[in-house]
Amino acid sequence: MPRNFRIKDCFRSVSLFPACLSAMMQSLLLLRSARCLWTRGALLRTPRRPASSGSPQLEELFSGGGAMRNFLERLTGPGVQAHFGVKEPELAMAARKLREKEQELQEIERLLEDENEDLRKLAENEIISCQKELTKLKQKIILLLIPSEETDENDLILELTAGVGGQEAMLFTAEMFDMYQRYATYKKWHFEILEYFPSEIGGLRHASASIGGPEAYRHMKFEGGVHRVQRVPKTEKQGRMHTSTMTVAILPQPTEINLVINPKELRIETKRASGAGGQHVNTTDSAVRIVHLPTGVATECQQERSQIKNKEMAMKKLRAKLYSMLLEEETNKRYSARKIQIGTKGRSEKIRTYHFPQNRVTDHRISKSLYDIQSFMLGEYLLDELIQSLKEYADYESITEVISERC
Structure with a gap:
């Protein structure tokens, strides 16, 4: 030309x-x-x-x-x-x-x-x-x-725990777990339940799952933190609105290169599974608990009937927790520190509010609200839209930081 x-x-x-x-x-x-x-x-x-x-x-x-x-x-x-x-x-x-x-x-x-x-x-x-x-x-x-993080391409471990609010918190935790499972299906990711401890009325005390797929951690890392729900619970007879919380932790799964664990530093224990689960409960030593002796970190799994399968799942969780601790020591990045994600589970340490009477979901980090809470809880396009907005805001912060350093 x-x-x-x-x-x-x-x-x-x-x-x-x-x-x-x-x-x-x-x-x-x-x-x-x-x-x-x-x-x-x-x-x-x-x-x-x-x-x-x-x-x-x-x-x-x-x-x-x-x-x-x-x-x-x-x-x-x-x-x-x-x-x-x-x-x-x-x-x-x-x-x-x-x-x-x-x-x-x-x-x-x-x-x-x-x-x-x-x-x-x-x-x-x-x-x-x-x-x-x-x-x-x-x-x-x-x-x-934009500097890419080492863990962006990794798979992840998702942990959900009921917080303040009793049975209502557990019911909401169960709904959140279902939402993330549907979101994994929406993104065509692999979703494997590692542990699931339900409550007496159909809620969820604690659960964890392994999620794998293209850039799964890069999408999900912004979900870590305290989620607050405001609504009239099913257990409320006088129609009063309650405020409850649950916590989400997102732990990147390491590859074999990222983290090497010495088998001599592990103590592996077996016990009989407890809770609902069929005839094998209290009859076989299928539940597995693994303790990492140098750090004291322990994980356990009783989800499967097979002791070998439970051991594999417990090891997967242990690797993720140790890797998260390693990242926390090496970097000061807020999204890699598990303690920042969980906090104290109090009502004030919230990253997002689900206000059912107002049909509203608000993410307080970027002051963005979406309406149509039922569609949001389906774990499809509205949840993906909010996650995309969080990614864009994080990119904006990263770029401004890089430019200020270079100038």
Whole structure:
């Protein structure tokens, strides 16, 4: 493509020579195809994890005078290598391409005021094409700036525990467990129950499950914390609204490379299972308890009739807990620390409120409310929408932190 070529000149030719309009439109289509291939060449290498794009916070970063805009201008300026110590030519290339594409868009937008109707229509089509390419470039820049966490690609252990509120808390815990199980199905993830301790009236005291699938931990890590429910319980005879809590803990499952456990440091105990479970209860030593001697961390499982299967599940939970402790020691990232997720289970330490009378679910970390609580509890698109909003907000925080460090 010649350096002195300008799309504006091409449009002017249409206005001066109407008879050549058809041929010129074909040329424009060829030009757009060539530019598309050129852009794909520049964007050939893409990061592994998908981006969150289009959120108000992220769009605000690219606005004039914003932190992202100032950073990109300095990034593409003279002496950038000495000033920033930039080692990522891909980021600088994307920033330069973004600036060129924005300049091209401004030039084409001026043609919208032209008297020639055909020229204006061609300009409108070209503007749409430019805006799509700008979105892709912004998305690429965001991905290059956001530091990916080691555990984002991991599977996870989900733990739910009833908190304050007695039987009502246990009933709500059972509903939350069902919601996450349906969400795993919605995302086409694998869901395996590790332990399940029901209450007398159909609630749930405590349960854990293994969830595996593409970027399962990256999606679910924002669910860790205290969840509060406000409603009139089924057990309430006078119609008074109660406030109860339950807690969710999300533990990344390590791979064999992430964590190695010495078998000599384990104490494995067997006992007879208790509670509902059929004829094998209190007749076979199928329940397994494993203690990690150096740390004192213990896990147990009695979900299956097979002692071997229960041992495998207990080991899976133990590995996840030890890995979470290791992450907490190595980093200060809030989402990797299990104690931050659980807190004291009090009513005030909430991350989300489920207000049934108002048909509302509110996440207090991003001050976002969704209405239609019954659909939300189905664990499908509304829950996914809220999780996506949390991811976008986390991306926004990560980008602002990275930019402030580099500037």
